[in-house]
Amino acid sequence: MPTFAIGEQDFLLDGEPHRILSGALHYFRVHPDAWADRIHKARLLGLNTIETYVAWNVHAPERGVFDTTGQRDLGRFLDLVEAEGMHAIVRPGPYICAEWDNGGFPAWLFRMPGVGVRRNEPQYMAAVTEYLQQVLPIVAERQITRGGPVIAVQIENEYGAYGDDKDYLRELVRVNRDAGIDVPLLTCDQADPEMQARGGLPELHRTVTFGSRTAERLQILRDAQPSGPLMCMEFWNGWFDHWGAHHHVTDAAASASDLDALLAAGGSVNLYMFHGGTNMGFTNGANDKGVYQPLVTSYDYDAPLAEDGTATAKYDAFREVVARYAPVPSETAAHRVPAPEVTVDRGGVTVSLDDAVARLGVVADRTWEDVPSHEDLAVPSGYVRYRTTVALEVASVLVFDEVRDRAQVFLDGVAVGIIDRSERARSLTLPATGGREAVLELLVEDQGRVNYGVRIGEAKGLIGPATLGGEKLLGWEAVGLDVDAVATADRTFQGAPPLAQGIAGPAFASWTVDLPAGRDLFLDVSGWGKGVVWVNGVNLGRYWSKGPTATMYVPGQIVTGDGDRIVVLELLGAPDERVRFVAEPRLGHTEF
Template sequence: MSGAPSTRPAAFAIGEHDFLLHGWPHRILSGAIHYFRVHPGDWRDRIRAARSMGLNTIETYVAWNEHAPTRGEFDLSGRLDLGGFLDAVAAEGMHAIVRPGPYICAEFDNGGLPAWLTRDPQVRQLRRADPAYLEAVAEYLEQLAPVLVPRQIDAGGPIILVQVENEYGAYGDDHEYLRRLAACIRETGITVPLTTIDQPTDAMLEAGGLPELHRTGSFGSNVASRLETLRRHQPTGPLMCAEFWDGWFDSWGTHHHTTSAQDAARELDELLAAGASVNIYMFHGGTNFGLTNGANHKGRYVPIATSYDYDAPLDEAGHPTEKYFAFRDVISKYVPVPDDSPLPPRPAPAPAFEVELGERGPLPRRVFGPEFTSDQVPTFDEIEHDRGFGLYRAELAGEASRPAVLEIGEVRDRAWVRLDGTMIGTLARDSHERTLMLPSARGTLEVLVEDQGRVNYGPRIGEQKGLIGPVAVAGDPITGWSLQPLALDAVADLDLTVVDPASVQGDVARGVFELPEPTALFLDTREWGKGLAWVNGFLLGRYWRRGPQQTLFVPAGVTRAGMNAVTVLEFEVPGATHARFVQGPDLGPLEE
């Protein structure tokens, strides 16, 4: 009858015992794929593989700092085309869970928070009901709204859940902040259920949740006790492990982490047997392309590796692992797995060949940006240099006839020191190094500093990068500094035939190679020291002899039929004459 109220249930809702899809009980079987860690050309393949394993949902974080490196701008192009990713999820007949943060952790640079936000003096407290912080968050969510709102299930799209914050109970207990953040999300037009996630301890679940938001847990073992704790704090509604940890990430200087496929499958079986929903973290980890890796700091600074393989069911290159088939067998006990979608193929050897690095030369000063001068040593953040490398210079006017100690308050995070163009040594934050003996207290001091990734977890989120003063030589403070940021895009396109008399620590080498068609590759870095590599201008990420990983993954979408170029920027072991592409990944030794 015209004008009568609708009795049609919400397309997706949280019932007394179950998630409800169009009014019917529904179990979420989800897998995490971060669109920004996967080349867009591979999105459909990775999503289809998740469907073939028996999953019905794809979960992703949203990386605020990637979309908005500058306040007032919002990039949704290329690998940041979140709408395109969600459309690909829908095209495979799957649902989506979106976790916009604003803080995401994710072993990602600055935990996903933009550097311009964390250095804003008006923002006095992060992840709190701080007016300036919430104002910036509101702007971010408004920028996301045109992507998310029309793609909710109520509008015929794939999104069924949106998460508020991320494991907040491990950081704070500002419930007013959570309420205002949830309200802000609702004000943008989000109507699907809102959730929180915390490790299932009484303290974290209490601090990180609200009665009006559906609590979920994050864990990878001890299923029965974890669910029991979660149920105490979520007395009604479906139980969900929204991060089922099936592997772990790698950090530079450690081993490659793996977990038993049989043990993980057994825990997944116990979780599903208890009737819970799940999001497998990660289903497919992908890669920290460019300089997007984060870092941890629990007494010692530890940067995350470029590979985010995570020992997931689908490896970094998109190939199924033993864990993929073990999980598929478990899932098939509870729901029919698709028989109309082919399983992803087992890995085949990638092309193996060598490329002569015929073009080479020192890293020239001309690829650095404008010079910023300051009496006191500036940080990267003071010149709004958010990520990468910076060159410091100062003139020393002390005694030329005797050695002197260079002392720096703190290096964040690695520094190559030269005096009058001669390499003196390296200072590393992860070794707590702050001092270096100079052969003289007179001359031109150059310090090239690498930001190895902003801390993504804990109270050090938002800390400044570069050199942290004071800086002294022979006990005398050094003043009169200049700082220039390295323009990485200029390195990839550098004309190495142009000789620049002013060079910096580092060498650039380039070679060309031909492919019959676009092809995924593995670049072997084990003979190099520390640096960066590009293919066709796409920054694959960092490499480091320290390991664990000894190869960089090259997505097929980065290559092309015909001529291709590989560029290497090496800081510590110059002189490489060839680049080697190998048949498969080498992510390093396993823990003994």
């Protein structure tokens, strides 16, 4: 069988020096029927390896569940890597960051009282071991030592930026080895001496992350690890976006020059990202370093291969650089051609969110004295509707300890305001009701769980106590809204009135139309307020007028051309009843 090992200065493939030329491609961010295409285009750039994280919460939405179907089929993904004649590096965490919801941790993990994450704490380690014992056999049987593509596995992820529990790292090593992982084990940390020291063990091969200042960053790695091959596990050739900011881009020529410097120094590389993909559904993460910043739906990342799988100027520039150091196929990936432009201006129907929920019989199963969090309700993501009654002689201030992350507030069905965490808001003035009893309702959206830093795993929803006019507000109904189920149920729209003069949110709207079969499309969401889109039952993710993105990517693999159904949950309001698909993505302005 082939072998892969860590040499004195090089990676060794079958005993010979080998340079890893890798690209990051997350299977869970790409439609499975597009995996082979994206992997092939990595090889056409001259890469010999595909790297992927494994997101724990993708596979285990509840404890005791481990799902490997459809887009979760890691084994199929790795088999496609092998079929393309490439190697694979797998990074199963358990923490991955990746701008992914909760850094990959499942929400249920944090409902365990006293659980201590990313350290050698018994409850946490028991759950982690259960997870790894499920995922690692998939990886182990596909190691190069068994004729497969996997040449290395990473332990944890950027651990030196978080902690220094060496017993925790050793326990992860033990679990990996006990599960049959016999290829080299790696760590990955930033180019910082203290992080390199905290995040590693002598028996683990260190790698580093950076996007520029190559010589300086490689020297930090060499100081931390006097021998062995140099590798940048995340060569940051782009960056992620969050709502309300600009679209991040890097200059193709400058990035190519930095890549050239890395390869000229003899280093191995993993392009982060080679192809970003999409944060479909409610999978986007968030950052909070004093200000909460949820990530957008597109994970294009300004990567060499764009969100729709087309080559960019950066792809061409990187290919030229790689060709100086390794063979590159004569074939190359195609650039984007205009997508079909379609306008749907009739045939839509609408139903209010309240009516849609009532049609599915969604009701609270209990009343809470104090306001519950999403964790109390076991709601992992999405929306919760809170209700109570108030009687106000005068205008009064409604206050929560914290709102995570955004609450639309209604009094007797009339919108009275929004409490938005990203603005550090936690209060709102309610108008007087003349002393009569009125229904206070809050629609609270989890906009993405923090994926980096100390706020990983925090509870979502309304964090109490709740007060009104300085007095505790008690007696709440709260119910999680499975908007995926509502949006895809036929009875949601049975007998619904036709759309006219826009969408008055919060409401669902639905259209049925024959779209161009099998063609990638770009849905224009400019002018819409805030919400979620489904096409043929697939949750494409969130849109928001805050930008920067003004389109949503629709993979051609879900477009049938025969009665395609478009459903929108508009939370605010849309000015007209039309749906437009445009020729190219609009990812936003690129300047501050």
